Amino acid sequence: MANGGDQFGLAERPDSDCMDSPKEAKQENHSFPLNSPASPQTASSQQIPGCTVEHNGMEGIKVFLHDRELWTKFDEVGTEMIITKAGRRMFPSYKVKVTGLNPKTKYILLMDIVPGDDHRYKFADNKWSITGKAEPAMPGRLYVHPDSPATGAHWSRQLVSFQKLKLTNNHLDPFGHIILNSMHKYQPRLHIVKADENNGFGSKNTAFCTHVFTETAFIAVTSYQNHKITQLKIENNPFAKGFRGSDDNEFHRMAKLQGKDYPVVPRSTVRQRAGPAGSPFGGEGRGLRGSPEGAGSPYSCDNDLNSSSPQELLSPPPTHYTLPHLQHIPPPQGYHCTKRKVEENCSPGNRQLSYKKPFACSPPSEGESYYHPSSYPPPPPALSNNAALALTDSPYSSDMGQRQACMFAGSEPRLDELNCTPWSYTCPLPSAMTPIDPFPPYTPHPPYSSSPQGSRLSAIAHQSSPPLGEHVSHDPYQSSGAPTQTSQNLHTRQLSPPLREYPRYTSSLSPPLYHTLETHIRCGVPEWSAAS
DNA sequence: TCTATCACGTA
DNA sequence: ATACGTGATAG
Numbered sequence: 001m002a003n004g005g006d007q008f009g010l011a012e013r014p015d016s017d018c019m020d021s022p023k024e025a026k027q028e029n030h031s032f033p034l035n036s037p038a039s040p041q042t043a044s045s046q047q048i049p050g051c052t053v054e055h056n057g058m059e060g061i062k063v064f065l066h067d068r069e070l071w072t073k074f075d076e077v078g079t080e081m082i083i084t085k086a087g088r089r090m091f092p093s094y095k096v097k098v099t100g101l102n103p104k105t106k107y108i109l110l111m112d113i114v115p116g117d118d119h120r121y122k123f124a125d126n127k128w129s130i131t132g133k134a135e136p137a138m139p140g141r142l143y144v145h146p147d148s149p150a151t152g153a154h155w156s157r158q159l160v161s162f163q164k165l166k167l168t169n170n171h172l173d174p175f176g177h178i179i180l181n182s183m184h185k186y187q188p189r190l191h192i193v194k195a196d197e198n199n200g201f202g203s204k205n206t207a208f209c210t211h212v213f214t215e216t217a218f219i220a221v222t223s224y225q226n227h228k229i230t231q232l233k234i235e236n237n238p239f240a241k242g243f244r245g246s247d248d249n250e251f252h253r254m255a256k257l258q259g260k261d262y263p264v265v266p267r268s269t270v271r272q273r274a275g276p277a278g279s280p281f282g283g284e285g286r287g288l289r290g291s292p293e294g295a296g297s298p299y300s301c302d303n304d305l306n307s308s309s310p311q312e313l314l315s316p317p318p319t320h321y322t323l324p325h326l327q328h329i330p331p332p333q334g335y336h337c338t339k340r341k342v343e344e345n346c347s348p349g350n351r352q353l354s355y356k357k358p359f360a361c362s363p364p365s366e367g368e369s370y371y372h373p374s375s376y377p378p379p380p381p382a383l384s385n386n387a388a389l390a391l392t393d394s395p396y397s398s399d400m401g402q403r404q405a406c407m408f409a410g411s412e413p414r415l416d417e418l419n420c421t422p423w424s425y426t427c428p429l430p431s432a433m434t435p436i437d438p439f440p441p442y443t444p445h446p447p448y449s450s451s452p453q454g455s456r457l458s459a460i461a462h463q464s465s466p467p468l469g470e471h472v473s474h475d476p477y478q479s480s481g482a483p484t485q486t487s488q489n490l491h492t493r494q495l496s497p498p499l500r501e502y503p504r505y506t507s508s509l510s511p512p513l514y515h516t517l518e519t520h521i522r523c524g525v526p527e528w529s530a531a532s
Numbered sequence: 533t534c535t536a537t538c539a540c541g542t543a
Numbered sequence: 544a545t546a547c548g549t550g551a552t553a554g
Contacts, residue, residue, distance in 0.1 A: 082550085085535075089548070169534085182533075222534050223550090230550070239548040242540035 056207030060100035061192055063211040066159050067092055070236060071215045077228045078128055079218035081186075087166030087177040091237045094162040094188055094216060101152025101192075108148040108193040109155060111162050112140055113178050116185035116217050123225035134184050139171075141178045142191075149195040162190075169222060180220040187217045 065071060070092045071079075082088045094111065101107060115137050122131040143165040147154065168177040180186055193208035224230040234240045 091549090234550070237549065239540095239542055240550060241542075243550055 057102055057105065057194060058192070058207045058209045061209055062099045063190060063192070064097040064099075065213040065216065066095035066097060068213070068215065071213070074229065074232055075215040075217070077232065078226055079216075080221045080224055080226060080229045081167055081180075081218045082224065083167045083169040083180050083182060083220045083222060085168060085170045085173075087168045087173070087175055089163060089166055090188075090218075091233055094165065094190075095159045096162075096190060096211075097159055098155050098192065101156055103151060103153035103156070105152050106149040106195045107152060107155060108195045109145040109160055110148065110191050110193070111143045111145075111165060111188055112191070113167070113180065113186045113188045114140065116187045119185065120181075121183050121185065121219055126226070128219065128225075131183075135181050137181075139179060141176065143176075143178060167220065169220070182220050182222050185217060185219050187212060187214070 074092065081090050098109070115134060118134045119130040120132040120134050121128050123129075143162060145160060145162060146164070147160075166175070166177040167180050168175070169180060169182050170177075171179055173179055190211045190213075191208055192211070194206060219225075224233070234243045
């Protein structure tokens with residue numbers, strides 16, 4: 001495809017740094033019907049007092065979701081992604097157009113998928129509804145784009161595709177796939193980490209930014225629940241072409257497959273009535289994502305991290321995830337755009353959120369900003385530093401032919417912490433790229449949160465748990481269409497956490513590729529955190 | 533719910 | 544040609 005992102009077109013501007021940007025928002029075009037377009041601008045800004053902003057070069061980065069229209073179609077119904085033991089790709093594929101990168105600077109692009117909220121869902125009566133509390137999050141893993149690290153010129157040259165990313169429900173997955181729980185809602189996030197030589201992960205000024213397109217949120221399932229989603233997949237996924245066909249064809253095809261003169265009506269067809277099923281997200285459920293209605297908001301954040309050395313980054317994994325309280329990321333309300341805030345925040349066009357927050361600042365809760373109200377989804381936990389790490393070192397780097405990514409184990413992000421903070425990563429171990437397994441390693445401490453955005457990687461990396469204080473708040477800027485991001489610098493602090501490395505995965509399996517890292521941190525949102 | 537397998541299609 | 548990505552299906 002083409003790129004899609006363009007659609008947005010908006011230009012955003014480069015924004016700002018951390019805080020400054022209060023205004024940032026820009027809006028773009030939006031087109032999102034859903035939301036009103038309020039301007040995003042307002043929404044965002046928050047600043048953190050005290051923080052210093054540095055420009056880390058991440059300020060002008062904009063990310064556009066490719067094929068956003070298709071994502072929106074799914075989102076309006078309630079996107080479902082199949083998860084299997086062997087790993088299943090996502091469809092629609094997550095592809096982005098990135099602009100604003102320094103052509104000569106190297107960046108690592110990676111994704112993680114964080115819990116969208118803290119509920120377990122069920123699909124009954126043709127609609128999604130909450131059926132209980134979410135299970136503890138699985139180890140957060142990061143999927144490092146195979147081209148990482150690569151120059152800004154490389155990333156900007158064409159769409160950046162994460163189509164090979166796979167989702168699994170196998171908590172012991174040895175392949176490095178992203179592990180999710182069935183019937184739980186998730187939010188994919190994109191992280192761009194500066195990986196310059198001069199700015200390696202480890203270094204203190206590692207800068208990164210996070211972009212979230214709320215229309216890419218989905219519920220993980222082992223088999224499709226809403227027939228409308230099945231149909232959208234069949235109609236749009238080339239690999240499912242075999243299931244397309246006119247009704248007539250369908251009839252014959254089914255018969256043929258069944259060896260009968262007449263086909264049995266597919267279960268899916270029968271199974272559901274046509275009724276509208278609400279999207280989990282939007283609709284009723286709510287809470288889930290913002291759904292359709294408007295809520296989308298993308299947020300992105302930028303951060304810088306400073307951190308310590310790379311090594312440090314590696315370290316400590318966090319622990320396990322528990323998502324204790326936090327989780328909820330988005331409170332249900334949040335998702336919706338319930339109004340204004342959201343609107344404001346939401347970008348019209350895309351719903352992207354950007355984070356920026358520094359953490360250095362410490363702002364405690366301020367974080368609110370963003371999330372605040374309702375609007376946003378939760379910030380997910382963090383990325384892990386791992387990624388960063390990984391990035392940096394690059395075990396994967398290009399060297400490997402394929403680079404695969406490493407997985408690191410990370411902790412999960414807690415919401416609480418989400419905010420800005422940091423994520424920790426684990427290290428990759430790349431030596432071989434081993435994946436890590438997650439489980440065990442986690443440390444208890446929790447909180448590494450990272451915020452989505454802002455954290456510094458380094459910090460992230462290890463951050464130990466950041467004290468709440470640390471969390472930074474993020475700002476959400478949303479750019480509307482564009483994701484904005486802001487970046488901030490965090491100055492660093494080092495947290496020192498111990499780093500721990502993850503054990504390598506020894507398994508015999510050699511995983512093919514690991515592009516995945518585990519996430520350690522989660523971000524906390526200040527707000528939430530506050531709560532906590 | 534989840535899994536393994538299948539037929540069919542893409543790449 | 545091989546490898547592998549699809550949803551459907553049965554268990």
